[in-house]
Amino acid sequence: MNYAWNWGVLVQPPYLEWLGQGIAMTLAVSIAAGIIALSLGTLIGIFHSSTSGAMRLVTGSYINLFRNVPLLLQMFLWFFVVPELLPKAAGTWLKRELPNPEIITAIVALGLFTASRIAVQVAAGIAAVPGGQSMAARASGLSTVQAYRLVLLPQAFRIVVPPLTSEFLTIFKNSSIALTIGVYELTARTQQIQSFTYQGFEAFTAATVVYMVIALTVTTLMTVIERRVAIPGQSARV
Amino acid sequence: MKGRIVGLAAIGISLALGVASAARAQATDTVIDRIKAKKSISIGYREASIPFSYIDAQGKPIGYSTDLCTRVAATVKAALGLPDLEIKWVPVNLQNRIPLVANGTVDISCESAVNTIGRQAQVDFSSPFFISSTRFLVKAKSGIAELADLKGKSIALPINSVPERLIKSLIERDKLNIRIVPVRDNSEGFLALSTDRVDAFSTDDILLFGLRSKAPSPAGYEVVGKPLSFDSYGFLVQKNSTVFLSLVNATLARLAREGELQKLYQTWFEPLGVPLSAPLATTFQIIAIPE
DSSP states (O other): OOOOOOGGGGSSSHHHHHHHHHHHHHHHHHHHHHHHHHHHHHHHHHHHSSOOOHHHHHHHHHHHHHHHHHHHHHHHIIIIIHHHHHHHHHHHIIIIIIISSSHHHHHHHHHHHHHHHHHHHHHHHHSSSSHHHHHHHHHOOOOOIIIIIIIIIHHHHHHHHHHHHHHHHHHHGGGGGGGGGGGOHHHHHHHHHHHSOOOOOHHHHHHHHHHHHHHHHHHHHHHHHHHHHTTOOOOOEE | OOOHHHHHHHHHHHHHHHHHHHHHHHHHHHHHHHHHHHOOOOOOOOETTTTTTTEEETTEEEHHHHHHHHHHHHHHHHHHHHTOOEEEEEEOOTTHHHHHHHSSOSSEEEEEOOHHHHHHTTTTEEEEOOOOOEEEEEETTTOOSGGGGGGSSSSEEEEOOHHHHHHHHHHHHTOOEEEEEEEEHHHHHHHHHTSSSSEEEEEHHHHHHHHHHHSSSSSEEEESSSSOOOEEEEEETTTTTTHHHHHHHHHHHHHHHTHHHHHHHHHHHHGGGGGOOOHHHHHHHHHHHOO
């Protein structure tokens, strides 16, 4: 191996700044997409647990469409194909007027994709709450909304905290796909450092460490949340 | 601890003998040693760097750079007296070509790498065999001829490329109000231009000519602008393998002297409608070092 290691490249200007900007962009895209995914996913998950066949068909179609098409393809479709299918004025606005179209497209695409996965988990969480709970809620005079808000969802969310953790971890890793439509997130920045300096190993090692730190932080946070909200005697974790 | 002292002493002695060992360099050139031991030379190629290095319908690597490296292999065969020297073709890409050259999987990477000072910290480059310039691909009759014509418009630039760095610095220097759309690769850049997301796509002009020739209607696009850069392409060789590197450069020099380089150029570039430019003709004369 004849590779000239130079770890100093990581703290040299402008490369350190690039790494910082990359981390900021990765966090911004992932967190924004995470908010979309959690709110939309919860909503779809609730409707998916309903007894109405029509409702289940609509939410099921959404889930199947967004969960089964590769994210890479979805990003590409949102960015390049959707503006061509819209009326000309709207398409031109998306392509020319919208500020930072690549970042907004990436957030929307990642958010909608992850929402389909969270919807399945939320629906499964609701289904895992014993049926007697729902019946008891209705019998004690709660409306459907109240039954969901006060009885079903608080229990369902506690059940699905562990799979949700994986989903949040996946958002941060999936955000790297945004580089295919030109978002300068962490992976794109490390490739940029490799392209400018050819010190690819150092840059990719730095990215690996950053992704690990993000993942461990998310895991720790979610574990704390899981402990805090656990109902004594009912914890999913033994 | 003892081993460390011995190691330090060894380094000290080798530094002291630095001048003397330069004379024995031929014996310690790692690439040459490796080729002799394996009785084969590993040449890196790309799958779609047209017309430099790409694969044909049978999956065989072909192209201008590939042809040149076949000649390099012939020189190595003669110089080392290895009549049964075998050529091993190794596919490389932008991400792995440096590690593969550095760790010795590839003896020489023959494709389309631009020589920069930053990159020289990691690998050595051969003599230049091609010069490319950063220019613009625009729609025909767009009226755009220079970067300044793009004020208030958009330009697509390939993410993490040398042209991207150049155009961004020009835009900053002249404080031009031009919107930059980063694109992943050349085909996405062309897609952005053809769907009117941008008014121009800028990268190495040879790649722009290639994109134009593959467009559904080549006449609808043109390559414009005066050359904004002078980027020389070189083959990548492991750092500090001077004996091997001089064999590579000697091959290029001989081909340039004998006019074969010019002929190979015509074979690969005339079909794209890119005649030999004056700077490249001069470059061929400069690298034609006598024996």
